[in-house]
Amino acid sequence: MSATSEPSSHGEDVRQMFDAITADYDRMNAVMTLGRHAAWCTEVARRAQLPADGHLLDLATGTGVIAQAARRLYPSAQITAGDFSQAMLDLAARRPAAESITWEPMDANSLRFDDESFDAVTQGYLLRNVEDVAGVLREQYRVLRPGGRVVVLETCPPRGILKLPVALGMRTVIPLAGRLLAGNKTAYSYLARTSLGFARPEQVAATLEGIGFTDVGWRRRFLTTNMIIWARKPGSTPGSAAQP
Known part of the structure; x- marks a missing residue:
């Protein structure tokens, strides 16, 4: 699960991973989501x-699954997709129709970006990989236009x-799958x-509300x-879309 960079030794370790x-x-x-990951994106x-x-x-665009889904849903949108892993960005940029998305x-x-530059901010598996969750969300609030939405x-x-058996499965099955299928037990032990x-969702929601x-x-x-998780920056954006 990909993330953007943070200026620390931890961030560099995660980038390399x-x-x-x-x-x-x-x-x-x-494999880890039994095929549900694309639908969630x-x-x-x-x-x-x-x-x-x-x-x-x-x-935290990773290989660009959310960005590509957005391109299909919003053909005329301007889409900027970012990640701290250059290898991920290079792979994303080779996907079909990737030339219509800005990767950086x-x-x-x-x-x-300047304040109020975007109508929406999306992200996949970013927050658990940064040290300052509130600070990262404040940056997203800053670049959102009034009425804009963040989706996590x-x-x-x-x-x-099922809490205990599921947690046990995550601790054992995910690292094992990482070793067998990706040759990297360490990365997927980190994931688990x-x-x-x-x-918990309630805690992330409280952080979002505390930011505004x-x-x-x-x-x-x-x-x-x-x-x-989704939330809205107060205010209104002319022409905003209705809930799909």
């Missing part, structure tokens, strides 16, 4: 609710009656560890181990 798993990234995502893009000819920023290296902690796809600790240690976002909502996915 994602560079190393690029070739097997999409296959592992499909499409849901993220749909919940962005871009207006006609809107401008989307897709952070990007640091989620300090975005180069992220892992989270399981809950409910950071997923189980990350915030409104209309916050979320849905858990896949035995409660993944979540999609």
Whole structure:
């Protein structure tokens, strides 16, 4: 699961890890989610609710699955997709129709864009890989136009009656799959560890509200181990799309 850069030794370690798993990234995502990952990315893009000819920023784009889904849903949109892994960006840029998307290296902690530059910000598996979650979300708030939406796809600790067996499975099955299918047990041990240690949807929602976002909502996915969270920057954008 990809992320953008942070100026620390931890960030550099994570960058190198994602560079190393690029070739097997999409296959592992499909295996670990039983084929649901692409559908979740499409849901993220749909919940962005871009207006006609809107401008989307897709952070932690990885191999560009959310950005490509957005291109299909919003043919006239301007889409800028960023990641801190150059290997991921290089792969994304070779995909069909990728030439209609702007791909660039990007640091989620300090975005180069002016205030109120985008109608929506999407992201896949970014927040659990940064040290300052609130700071990263504040940057997204800054670059959003009034009425713009942020949509987050992220892992989270399981809950409910299956909490313990699902957590045990994540600790054992994911690293094993990483070793057998991608030849990298370390990277997928990191995935399991950071997923189980990350915030619950309620906590991320509270952070968004504390920053100033409104209309916050979320849905858990896949035995409660993944979540999609959305929120809106107060104000209105002329011509904004209705909920798909």
